[in-house]
Amino acid sequence: MASKFSLRPLAAALAFGLAATGALAQDVVKIGYSGPLSGGAALYGKNVLTGMQMAVDEINAAGFEVGGKKYKLEIVALDDKYNPSESAINAQRLVQEHKTPAILVPHSGGSFALQAFNERSNFMLLSYTSVPQITARGNKMTIRIPPEFTGYVQPFINHAMAKYGKSLAIANADHDYAKAWTAAFKPAWEAAGGKVVAENPMSYNKSTDFYSGVSRVMASKPEVMFIGGASEPTGLVVKQARELGFKGGFVIIDQAKMDEIAKVTGGYAPLEGSIGVLPLVEDTRPDPKAFVERFRKANPGRDPSSEVSLNYTAVHAAAQAMKLAGNVTDATAIRAKMNEAFKTLPGKYNPNDLEGVDEKGGSLANTYVGVVENGKVRQVTLRELAQK
Template sequence: MKVQAKFTRRTLLAAAAATLAFAAGGAQAQEVIKIGYSGPLSGGAALYGKNVLSGMEMAAAEINAKPLTIGGKNYKVEIVPLDDKYNPAETAINVQRLVQQHKTAAVLVPHSGGVFAVQAFNEKANTLLLAYTSLPQVTERGNKLTIRIPPDFTGYIAPFTKAMMAKHGKNVAMLQADHDYAKAWAAAFKPVWEGAGGKIVAENPMSYNKATDFYSGVSRAVQAKPDVMFIGGASEPTALVAKQARELGFKGGFIILDQAKIDEMAKVVGGLAPLEGSIGVMPLANDDRPEAVAFTQRYRKLNPGKDPSTEISLNYSTVHATVAAMKLAGTTTDATAIRAQMQKAFTTLPPEYNPNDIDGLDSKGGTIANTILGTVEGGKIKGQFLRALNAGK
């Protein structure tokens, strides 16, 4: 009986210790905030899609390095990525999976076709859509659970037109990609160019995400003797279009849609010389504002030999702002409450989390940012500052 009593006391002590350990572990347990991503991780736009994801994951790692408490619970952030190959139909399937299987309250999509596909159901699904596209229609449609991350691209058109006409001439050949975003850019660009006295001498949109040889389309455009070429889609195929234009004898300037990045294109074409006379969005690595410089240095430490692009930095800031909005709202699941705090979250972002100088959101949910244009002159990228792009929209 004594042996049995001794055994019972040991059992009770062990059970008590286990209970205390379990309780202590429970107090420290972390819930998970899942932010979904559906974008191109394969195919012609894979570099673009991976850049977006890189910025999101960098932000998540920084958030997870510090305690995060929302509504009395401890959390960590997890980015859940799915490849949609730049196909809007795949995007819709992916986002439904993210919402239903992974219970994501917020999902980021980096192309307009996919954004429009998700807008068909995200409000009913109570899902905050973080739209990485500068297409103005994304927020003009009145979707109450959509944030447009880049500024409206139409703010670039007038300065692009003025600069290129003054330097190169008034005849432009339009060789942009054929996806929805590039079509919208072309539709907005044409009346501005023609209204300034310019002429469209060739129009030949091409499938940037499916082709790697653009000689036939570029050749027809060169034969029209343009002073300027209007090009753009993802960086790599855009660079190939520029390269083939130079090989076919084109000596004018390039207007580069904001999806493509001058610095990434330079790596494909062998430096800035083939892009001489181009205008586009200033690469973040060439931006000398203190927050941009500090972010570039942090990114290079994490990714040796690689510079951050605009899509990396803007989506980095957006993940930080989304989690900050959750803290302000006191919820990680109520997309409507989180959306209501996004304006405050963006305007109160610490400078180190805001390398693109986002001032906040306009009345429709698009960002207002202080933007710099980049021009390639004498083998260097030079900047032109545009203050508070889209502030009046």
């Protein structure tokens, strides 16, 4: 009999514990991620996710309080293998099962797929792609994280023409994003008085030997080569061009990262005269330097790319928007505060210096790029180059 009564306090304690666990579960806010975590683009997708998780760890360590209530932030990550149809399926699951008010997708195809229903399903799309059409569609629940790639075009042309000349060979990748870059860059080059002397896009994702492709464009004796795709094959194209005697400059599309290219080419010297995205590790400003140090401490042996830093900032901005909205579930209210969130985010959490979002949801920034001079990367703003 005594043993029966002694179970009552235990049962009560278990009941209380289960109730407390349920309460804590309700205090979790989840941000969704659908991106490539397997297949050829897995490294890219994992870099994005690393930046997101780094932000979440910092937010939770500092304490995440919204409307006087404490929450824990979590990332729910699903693999879409870079397949837009999988992105759409993942998004529906993230909203229905995990109640995510925001979902980050690091490719344009997946972003377009989610825009078909994100307004109706009431979740904010955080789109990591610089394709202008993402925001040109007027989707009211979209934030485009990086600035449009078209902002690079004229400043890159100004630099390359002034330093090397007006004859251009197009030798970039042949996937959709590279084609979009070519569609913007080629007419702008010609409008500036330049001439395209060769055009030979190559399958950067399928080939490891670019001898024939590079030889073909070099036969036209270009002064500038327009290149870029994934960083490693871009490095191989640079290496091949220099070995074949190319003395001109490279214009590198933003998908390829100079610091990663340099690992293939054996340093920055083969990139002499080139212009491309500024590697975060070469940024001399205090906030980027501090971010690189924090990242290296948390990820020994690794350097952060822009995929890491920009998506890190996007998660910090989303959390800041929740605080400003006083709400963690109303995606419309959170989206309405994203511009203010970017503007009020401390520089510590905004190493790329995003200045806000425009009326269509596209990010604004005085973007820094890198030019290689005397074997070293010099940083310069797009605004400075645009004025030349």
